[in-house]
Amino acid sequence: MSASAEPLRVAVLASGRGSNLQALIDAAGSGRLPITITGVISDRPASGALARARAHGIGALAIDPTVHAGRAGFDAALVRLLQGVQPQLIVCAGFMRIIGADVLQPFFGRMINIHPSLLPAYPGLRTHARALADGVRMHGASLHFVTPELDAGPVFACARVPVLAGDSPEALAARVLEREHPLLVAGVGLIAERRIVLAAGGVEFDGRPLPAALALGSDDALHPARAP
Numbered sequence: 001m002s003a004s005a006e007p008l009r010v011a012v013l014a015s016g017r018g019s020n021l022q023a024l025i026d027a028a029g030s031g032r033l034p035i036t037i038t039g040v041i042s043d044r045p046a047s048g049a050l051a052r053a054r055a056h057g058i059g060a061l062a063i064d065p066t067v068h069a070g071r072a073g074f075d076a077a078l079v080r081l082l083q084g085v086q087p088q089l090i091v092c093a094g095f096m097r098i099i100g101a102d103v104l105q106p107f108f109g110r111m112i113n114i115h116p117s118l119l120p121a122y123p124g125l126r127t128h129a130r131a132l133a134d135g136v137r138m139h140g141a142s143l144h145f146v147t148p149e150l151d152a153g154p155v156f157a158c159a160r161v162p163v164l165a166g167d168s169p170e171a172l173a174a175r176v177l178e179r180e181h182p183l184l185v186a187g188v189g190l191i192a193e194r195r196i197v198l199a200a201g202g203v204e205f206d207g208r209p210l211p212a213a214l215a216l217g218s219d220d221a222l223h224p225a226r227a228p
């Protein structure tokens with residue numbers, strides 16, 4: 001990004017402890033990531049994510065599903081909150097609600113999700129336990145653009161994490177989470193620099209179609225996937 005470019009305005013949707021949010025806050029705060037987090041929105045008023053936002057002076061907005069009339073009411077309220085913080089990018093970081101088509105439509109191509117598996121393997125929940133039950137050797141995390149189908153939008157980056165002998169779901173989840181943080185920072189960085197874009201024909205990287213998800217290296221940067 002050129003020095004004169006404005007930081008990207010980012011909203012974060014999160015339901016839980018917010019460690020991925022914290023990785024973005026820390027990277028932006030130390031000047032490693034050219035973004036401004038304009039708001040954090042959670043469906044859980046007591047979430048750690050909202051507490052982290054408040055601690056850093058970031059707008060923290062709760063949207064309680066129990067007080068909105070059904071899914072349509074919740075979705076309409078969520079869109080209003082998102083529009084209020086004027087995001088150029090929305091990051092779903094542990095947001096435990098399905099993004100309805102009405103929420104997605106105004107922000108299509110500007111919403112990404114971090115998911116704890118190597119998509120398309122293991123969409124949905126309990127990814128680590130399912131990977132262990134299948135005996136896979138490689139697990140990890142993915143960044144993808146959000147589409148109306150759950151965890152099925154185009155993947156543009158991933159972090160691979162080997163499964164170790166004797167792994168429990170918790171141990172594996174902890175090692176994956178460690179790599180989620182640099183993955184999210186690097187992926188959001190490429191979007192902030194306009195190097196990753198969702199175009200009509202799919203994801204483009206540096207103006208060319210991206211043939212395969214970029215892979216997080218040990219240097220915490222994203223690199224083109226190696227040919228098999």
Ligand code: GRF
Nearest residue numbers: 016017018019020094114116
């Ligand atoms: C992460 O594993 C993320 O991939 C998943 O939910 C978890 C959120 O963790 N979608 P945190 O709230 O960011 O700590």
